[in-house]
Amino acid sequence: MSTQDLPLDLSLYPEGTSLDPDGRLVVGGCVVADLVEQFGTPAYIIDEGALRSRARAYVDAFTSRHASSLVLFASKSFPSAAVIGVMAQEGCGVDVAAAGELMIARAGGADPARMVLHGNAKTDLDLQTAIDAKVRYVVVDNLDDVDRIARLASSPVPVLLRVSPGIDASTHDAMMTGHDASKFGIPSRQISEVVARIRREPMLDLRGLHAHIGSQILDLEQFEAEVAALAKLEHFEVYDLGGGLGVRYVHTDNAPTVEEYADRLVAAVHRHLGNDIELMVEPGRSMVARNGITVYRVVTVKSGARMHVAVDGGMGDNLEVSLYGQPFEPSVIDKQGPMVTCDVVGRHCESGDTLVKDFDLVDPAVGDLLAVPVTGAYCFTMSNNYNAARRPPVVFCRDGVARLAVRRETFEDLMSREQLIERPA
Numbered sequence: 001m002s003t004q005d006l007p008l009d010l011s012l013y014p015e016g017t018s019l020d021p022d023g024r025l026v027v028g029g030c031v032v033a034d035l036v037e038q039f040g041t042p043a044y045i046i047d048e049g050a051l052r053s054r055a056r057a058y059v060d061a062f063t064s065r066h067a068s069s070l071v072l073f074a075s076k077s078f079p080s081a082a083v084i085g086v087m088a089q090e091g092c093g094v095d096v097a098a099a100g101e102l103m104i105a106r107a108g109g110a111d112p113a114r115m116v117l118h119g120n121a122k123t124d125l126d127l128q129t130a131i132d133a134k135v136r137y138v139v140v141d142n143l144d145d146v147d148r149i150a151r152l153a154s155s156p157v158p159v160l161l162r163v164s165p166g167i168d169a170s171t172h173d174a175m176m177t178g179h180d181a182s183k184f185g186i187p188s189r190q191i192s193e194v195v196a197r198i199r200r201e202p203m204l205d206l207r208g209l210h211a212h213i214g215s216q217i218l219d220l221e222q223f224e225a226e227v228a229a230l231a232k233l234e235h236f237e238v239y240d241l242g243g244g245l246g247v248r249y250v251h252t253d254n255a256p257t258v259e260e261y262a263d264r265l266v267a268a269v270h271r272h273l274g275n276d277i278e279l280m281v282e283p284g285r286s287m288v289a290r291n292g293i294t295v296y297r298v299v300t301v302k303s304g305a306r307m308h309v310a311v312d313g314g315m316g317d318n319l320e321v322s323l324y325g326q327p328f329e330p331s332v333i334d335k336q337g338p339m340v341t342c343d344v345v346g347r348h349c350e351s352g353d354t355l356v357k358d359f360d361l362v363d364p365a366v367g368d369l370l371a372v373p374v375t376g377a378y379c380f381t382m383s384n385n386y387n388a389a390r391r392p393p394v395v396f397c398r399d400g401v402a403r404l405a406v407r408r409e410t411f412e413d414l415m416s417r418e419q420l421i422e423r424p425a
């Protein structure tokens with residue numbers, strides 16, 4: 001045990017996060033404990049100002065280096081109308097992977113002319129919704145997409161071809177998408193055949209290539225290798241290089257800045273693909289991760305063979321730990337005291353429902369508030385109803401004002417889908 005005599009390390013929290021004179025955590029100008037009074041726990045809290053400035057930084061970083069650039073927010077990383085709306089207001093387009101994401105993006109005010117639809121198993125509904133909305137590009141992932149678009153379209157649809165550039169990105173296996181065995185895209189050896197096939201279809205207008213090598217990539221050389229691999233193929237007028245830039249989850253991580261990423265990527269594009277192409281990128285995680293935190297209430301503290309601190313959420317609102325083993329650094333907030341080593345666990349009926357193991361927290365006690373920073377990406381996305389948990393609200397904070405962006409699910413919401421089946425006579 002050691003006494004916490006240093007202030008909470010805020011560098012993982014949204015930029016501008018502070019402690020007030022009473023030592024209380026303040027995000028987006030709002031005291032987190034006050035937000036909890038109003039909105040309860042668990043809750044996703046988004047710093048709207050930080051989100052807006054991140055979106056602007058991305059747009060500036062690319063358009064200042066390559067005028068014909070479009071930053072598409074990867075809506076899968078936070079598919080809420082409010083988040084996508086903020087992105088659109090700050091100059092981003094949107095990438096969507098299904099009809100539902102497209103509908104949420106439109107509800108957020110995003111313009112289909114600045115949208116791209118991709119996905120490895122697009123249904124007729126996905127494609128028809130995108131074609132009817134006149135999205136900027138539909139990404140062809142496979143020959144079945146070619147057949148479907150040819151059948152569904154009544155005028156030529158601008159398309160990109162997703163290719164698998166044969167890159168084994170150094171990230172979690174489940175986040176690798178650009179290697180030869182990937183379920184996404186067309187491997188290099190088949191590309192010319194698929195290009196020829198697309199060109200035979202009058203309802204498909206092939207404009208360029210799309211690639212995405214994976215997520216949480218911290219080594220910029222991998223993106224340069226992606227561009228170099230694309231340059232070995234036929235030259236096109238449009239390139240969508242996907243997303244994937246990694247972020248800092250724990251204080252020992254090092255992540256490139258958006259400017260460093262744009263510098264290296266655009267330089268590689270100019271070197272290998274030329275200056276006159278239309279360039280798109282699809283950042284998700286690096287756009288939203290740091291701008292969101294999750295706040296929980298400690299429900300039980302049990303000291304046995306190990307010290308278990310259990311909170312009122314877990315894998316219902318954060319699947320990143322169980323899916324990818326993503327480390328997080330939670331903190332008991334608004335409290336000073338001795339540090340206690342514990343396992344922070346969730347409330348779901350599964351031993352794998354652990355937020356972090358062997359971690360030092362300030363004297364955890366029932367009723368304390370626990371904040372987990374860097375939960376802005378993919379946590380809301382994959383929130384679920386395990387143990388009939390109600391999915392948490394999303395609260396936007398800006399200049400000391402809190403607004404509800406997504407309300408907490410109710411038990412009525414859960415019951416509204418249920419139908420009873422009568423016993424046979």
Ligand SMILES: Cc1ncc(COP(=O)(O)O)c(C=O)c1O
Nearest residue numbers: 074212215243244282283284285
């Ligand atoms: C095609 C595509 N584009 C963009 C993204 C966003 O990636 P990230 O959130 O790592 O930036 C993904 C997610 O893996 C993706 O599959």
